Amino acid sequence: MFDYPVILTPDDGTVLVTFPDVPEAITFGVNEDEALLYAVEALESALLFYINDRAPLPVPSEANGRPTVRPSALECAKLGVYQAMTEQGIKKSELARRLGWHMPQVDRLFDLSHASRFDQIEAAARALGRHIEVRVA
Template structure:
């Protein structure tokens, strides 16, 4: 759902990572593997700017041969909830009312640096008439990414 393509560009002794769909996300790595690991943090940081500014999340474009990067599982769940809430035009105050929470609790739910409990994610999903699905699958191997 949140698999964003990245462009890897050799830059001297490092690899530059840029995201065509998220110009705010830029990072470097010592090699391809390190660059892709650093890219996750850059992606999560940039997407948190969208949440902080109450903007819709950018949709990932097709990979077209580029490697992709996705946020961690917990952050992906938070992003999915945020996206559903914004698509419905719902404000945080309404979600807080539905959950019986204070607004700062909802703010923490959408804070990508805060480790929310999975029970909180599921409660928010239920309040949005959604369910959370977990899928564990083999990790994709990056080929010809350098």
């Protein structure tokens, strides 16, 4: 769902990573493996800009043979709740009201660097008429 294709470009002894769908996410590594590892953090940081700006998340394009990077499972769950909220036109204050939470709790829920409890993410999804599905592939 949040698998974003990357472009790996050799760059003077390092590997540059860019995201066609998330131009704010740029990083590099000494080799492809390290570059892809750092790409996860760059992607999460860039997607946080969209959340902070209350903007829709960029839609990942087709990989077409390129490697893809996705945020961690917890962050994907948070992004899914955020995406459902924006699709429904619901603001954070309305979500807080539905959950009976204070605004700082909702803000932490969408902070991708905060280790939210999974039951809180599930509660937010339910408040939006959605549910979280987890699978191991």
